[in-house]
Amino acid sequence: MTALRCTGLGRSFGALKAVDGVDITVEPGARHALIGPNGAGKSTLFKLVTGTMRAHAGTVELAGRDVTRLSEVARCRLGMSQTMQHASLFGSMTAAETVALAAARHEGGRISPLPRRRSAVRARAGERARERTNVTAPARSARPSVARTCEELLAEVGLADRRDVPVPALSHGERKQLEVALALACRPLLLLLDEPAAGMSPAESARLLELLAGLPAEITVLFVEHDLDLVFSLADAVTVLHLGRVLLSGTPDEVRASETVREAYLGAGRREELFFT
Amino acid sequence: MLVSVLNGLAIGFLLFIVAIGLSLVFGMMDVLNLAHGALFLGGAYLGAAFSGSWGGFLAALGIAAVGGLLAGSVLSLMTGPLRRRSHLDQALLTLGVAFVVAELLVLAFGDDPLSVAAPPALDGSVTVFDAVYPAYRLVLIGVGAVLAVVVYLVVERTRVGAVVRATVADRDMVATIGIDNRLVTTAVFAVGSLLATTAGVLGGPIYGARPGLDATVLILALVVVVIGGLGSVRGALVGSLIIGQVDTLGRVLLPELASFVLFAALALVLVLRPQGLFGGPAAVGAR
Amino acid sequence: MTAVEAPAVPGGEAAVPPRAPRGRAWIVAVAVVVVLAAVPLFLAPFATTTLTRILVFALFAVSLDLLVGVTGLPSLGHAAYFGSGAYAAGWVSINVTAQAPVPLLAGVAVGAVAAALTGWITVRSAGVFFLMLTLAIGETVQQLGNAWDSVTGGANGLTGIPSVRIAGAPLANAGFTYWYVLAVFLLGFTLVRLVARSPFGAALRGIRDNEARMRAIGYPTSLYKYAVFVLAGGVAGLAGSLLAAQARLVALPDLGFATAAFALLAVVIGGAGSLWGACLGAALVIVIRDALGPSLGGHGTLVLGAVFVLVVYLLPRGAAGIRLRRRRSPS
Numbered sequence: 055m056t057a058l059r060c061t062g063l064g065r066s067f068g069a070l071k072a073v074d075g076v077d078i079t080v081e082p083g084a085r086h087a088l089i090g091p092n093g094a095g096k097s098t099l100f101k102l103v104t105g106t107m108r109a110h111a112g113t114v115e116l117a118g119r120d121v122t123r124l125s126e127v128a129r130c131r132l133g134m135s136q137t138m139q140h141a142s143l144f145g146s147m148t149a150a151e152t153v154a155l156a157a158a159r160h161e162g163g164r165i166s167p168l169p170r171r172r173s174a175v176r177a178r179a180g181e182r183a184r185e186r187t188n189v190t191a192p193a194r195s196a197r198p199s200v201a202r203t204c205e206e207l208l209a210e211v212g213l214a215d216r217r218d219v220p221v222p223a224l225s226h227g228e229r230k231q232l233e234v235a236l237a238l239a240c241r242p243l244l245l246l247l248d249e250p251a252a253g254m255s256p257a258e259s260a261r262l263l264e265l266l267a268g269l270p271a272e273i274t275v276l277f278v279e280h281d282l283d284l285v286f287s288l289a290d291a292v293t294v295l296h297l298g299r300v301l302l303s304g305t306p307d308e309v310r311a312s313e314t315v316r317e318a319y320l321g322a323g324r325r326e327e328l329f330f331t
Numbered sequence: 332m333l334v335s336v337l338n339g340l341a342i343g344f345l346l347f348i349v350a351i352g353l354s355l356v357f358g359m360m361d362v363l364n365l366a367h368g369a370l371f372l373g374g375a376y377l378g379a380a381f382s383g384s385w386g387g388f389l390a391a392l393g394i395a396a397v398g399g400l401l402a403g404s405v406l407s408l409m410t411g412p413l414r415r416r417s418h419l420d421q422a423l424l425t426l427g428v429a430f431v432v433a434e435l436l437v438l439a440f441g442d443d444p445l446s447v448a449a450p451p452a453l454d455g456s457v458t459v460f461d462a463v464y465p466a467y468r469l470v471l472i473g474v475g476a477v478l479a480v481v482v483y484l485v486v487e488r489t490r491v492g493a494v495v496r497a498t499v500a501d502r503d504m505v506a507t508i509g510i511d512n513r514l515v516t517t518a519v520f521a522v523g524s525l526l527a528t529t530a531g532v533l534g535g536p537i538y539g540a541r542p543g544l545d546a547t548v549l550i551l552a553l554v555v556v557v558i559g560g561l562g563s564v565r566g567a568l569v570g571s572l573i574i575g576q577v578d579t580l581g582r583v584l585l586p587e588l589a590s591f592v593l594f595a596a597l598a599l600v601l602v603l604r605p606q607g608l609f610g611g612p613a614a615v616g617a618r
Numbered sequence: 619m620t621a622v623e624a625p626a627v628p629g630g631e632a633a634v635p636p637r638a639p640r641g642r643a644w645i646v647a648v649a650v651v652v653v654l655a656a657v658p659l660f661l662a663p664f665a666t667t668t669l670t671r672i673l674v675f676a677l678f679a680v681s682l683d684l685l686v687g688v689t690g691l692p693s694l695g696h697a698a699y700f701g702s703g704a705y706a707a708g709w710v711s712i713n714v715t716a717q718a719p720v721p722l723l724a725g726v727a728v729g730a731v732a733a734a735l736t737g738w739i740t741v742r743s744a745g746v747f748f749l750m751l752t753l754a755i756g757e758t759v760q761q762l763g764n765a766w767d768s769v770t771g772g773a774n775g776l777t778g779i780p781s782v783r784i785a786g787a788p789l790a791n792a793g794f795t796y797w798y799v800l801a802v803f804l805l806g807f808t809l810v811r812l813v814a815r816s817p818f819g820a821a822l823r824g825i826r827d828n829e830a831r832m833r834a835i836g837y838p839t840s841l842y843k844y845a846v847f848v849l850a851g852g853v854a855g856l857a858g859s860l861l862a863a864q865a866r867l868v869a870l871p872d873l874g875f876a877t878a879a880f881a882l883l884a885v886v887i888g889g890a891g892s893l894w895g896a897c898l899g900a901a902l903v904i905v906i907r908d909a910l911g912p913s914l915g916g917h918g919t920l921v922l923g924a925v926f927v928l929v930v931y932l933l934p935r936g937a938a939g940i941r942l943r944r945r946r947s948p949s
Binding site: 433 | 739746747762765879923924927
Binding site: 104106125126127130131135136138142143144145146147151154155156158159160165166167236237239240 | 818824828834849
């Protein structure tokens with residue numbers, strides 16, 4: 055079974071066919087890169103896959119299940135989660151509160167309309183003899199398991215010591231790291247990353263590479279990236295998009311060797327870029 | 332039936348004159364001017380104060396026009412600093428202005444509803460296809476239609492209109508390509524307010540002048556703008572004519588539930604086309 | 619509501635964000651409640667009545683703050699639910715029973731049902747469209763109130779509402795009415811505060827900050843907005859039932875645009891999102907409208923209109939904003 059299969063996916067804006075009959079198959083556990091010159095339709099394709107935008111043609115299958123007609127919310131519940139190209143977070147929250155938001159939704163419990171403090175107090179009274187673990191809650195109201203997930207995820211992306219910093223005070227790179235933690239908190243089977251390294255310093259980008267390479271194999275990753283170094287050091291499959299169509303799909307070596315890809319990037323593509331961006 | 336249709340047309344054109352200013356100001360400046368109804372009420376009281384003669388009627392129109400221009404310019408200046416703030420702030424500001432204006436009008440003219448006589452020679456009735464109909468309303472339909480055509484031509488066919496349309500479509504882009512649209516936006520605000528106050532004078536013989544009329548007119552205009560799509564002249568025209576008909580027909584057929592009929596029309600349009608009948612998707616995205 | 623999972627969170631102090639220490643906040647809250655409860659013993663009946671009105675309006679403003687401040691939905695039609703609740707409580711008191719919990723429950727139920735009927739359309743819109751739609755709905759409900767005069771009394775209002783009865787005995791004077799209103803106010807305020815601080819409340823703030831992102835992480839945001847809209851309608855209805863108990867008269871303006879706008883003003887003066895701020899804002903609005911109004915020749919609205927304008931320019935984040943900025947500035 056494939057992790058993601060797009061068949062004949064299409065979307066147009068007026069006369070412009072931004073995505074035009076795209077077929078992509080992403081194998082389970084793959085680190086699949088999506089590349090192409092500006093205006094190739096990568097971002098639109100991403101939105102069609104996540105459900106942010108409706109497809110005009112074709113189907114999207116997540117782990118064998120047709121999700122074309124499902125909303126973004128439903129797809130997320132089925133295990134699809136994404137990071138945004140421009141870090142898109144919550145201005146009034148701290149890093150930990152941000153992750154807790156997603157964790158609370160995906161830890162299986164209900165989103166309670168009442169704070170959890172009372173039950174936490176009761177639990178504490180009952181277990182007074184028990185040794186207290188040293189986990190602190192990310193938000194006063196979060197479930198203990200949510201708290202633990204948050205700590206783990208923030209540590210994983212390297213933000214453990216920034217947990218109580220408000221999002222607006224985080225650096226650009228840190229926000230992108232937080233994006234990843236937020237996406238992972240949704241317990242994804244398929245993780246979609248839209249230009250995860252854009253705007254990052256080389257050091258941050260190296261750490262991101264390490265993080266992505268260290269993700270468990272159950273998580274399939276599909277990512278758009280302009281930094282070809284990162285693409286070729288992480289990806290085990292690459293799809294090249296050009297003018298809304300798939301130019302080539304293959305292993306990194308095949309893509310690197312391909313003459314057509316070179317042309318799309320350097321030859322004709324360069325001229326198109328001037329017109330379409 | 333015919334009377335109802337004609338009434339709907341008269342109210343529809345009057346509404347268009349009110350709503351177009353609201354719509355263009357919102358489309359261009361992203362400012363929802365909740366003081367728009369108070370401007371209308373100001374015009375209505377002016378009409379009431381001067382009613383009874385042609386001279387008075389024309390004087391009221393003239394004063395309303397000048398007053399509207401001034402009020403619009405002041406409002407434009409007041410909302411200028413809030414351009415980048417939330418809609419809530421702009422709404423609060425214009426709401427405050429609306430309350431102040433309405434209260435000042437009550438101070439000046441008292442609490443009691445005033446009725447406004449149509450100018451002499453138009454205060455009688457004429458017979459249209461066997462139905463007796465007030466002459467003034469027929470004239471109002473004509474004047475409204477002419478004004479609608481003028482506004483449409485100015486916005487769609489002139490250079491200034493082109494700037495207006497471009498600003499509605501993409502505010503930042505117009506600023507980026509170096510067109511200084513501040514003068515145009517202030518002018519649109521001023522002219523939009525002028526239309527509101529003159530509509531008040533014109534509408535006087537139909538609605539009279541009373542406290543609370545400002546809210547009624549504002550809401551009708553908002554419904555028109557929502558139905559037609561923000562910043563669209565054609566949308567405002569079609570929306571006005573629809574609401575004019577729906578409102579009068581509703582009052583004839585279901586007098587108890589007239590306001591619900593209006594709301595139902597609004598709800599129906601919004602469920603089917605959230606961006607309004609003529610609004611582009613950008614109008615919804617713009618926040 | 620789900621089962622508690624081990625291990626227990628060593629909660630309290632360590633987990634509290636670096637704001638006021640928990641202990642002191644509690645002391646202040648208890649002190650405020652004690653002072654409020656003692657008020658009728660010291661103040662003249664007129665002042666007590668004004669304070670009662672303030673509490674009624676404050677609960678209404680708090681319910682609106684749940685929409686405006688917490689969820690980011692600027693409603694200009696919230697008085698529709700406040701007024702519906704007031705009419706329902708008044709009608710039940712006259713025609714069924716004025717026995718204590720009944721008018722309250724009627725107010726809550728009617729406020730929530732009215733919000734449920736109208737909310738589904740409003741929550742699908744955003745920003746300025748939401749503003750316009752709520753305004754239109756508020757006006758529609760007011761006109762309905764006018765048209766349905768066999769129940770509402772039309773333009774005369776609903777008059778002759780009997781005193782609320784507790785355990786069979788009517789509330790005899792302004793002081794008892796005040797205590798009744800205070801008790802219900804505290805109940806409503808606590809409920810809203812609990813919701814605002816719950817995981818559900820965190821999700822609402824997420825919607826306010828970035829609704830698109832909330833959908834992307836799997837929250838059905840329209841459903842959440844609908845839920846909070848109905849809840850806010852219910853609490854507004856509760857405040858409405860207090861209005862019926864206090865004023866013993868419900869009139870069309872209680873449903874209308876100006877009432878809704880003044881509640882919005884109260885929320886903004888207090889700083890959107892700050893529940894206690896909304897209460898202070900409500901106090902200011904009521905003092906200007908009801909207490910100072912008569913000495914201004916009945917033109918409190920004029921002053922309030924000017925306050926609107928001033929607040930927008932001078933207090934972009936409300937009274938709570940001033941404090942917040944001072945707190946945060948050192949960091």
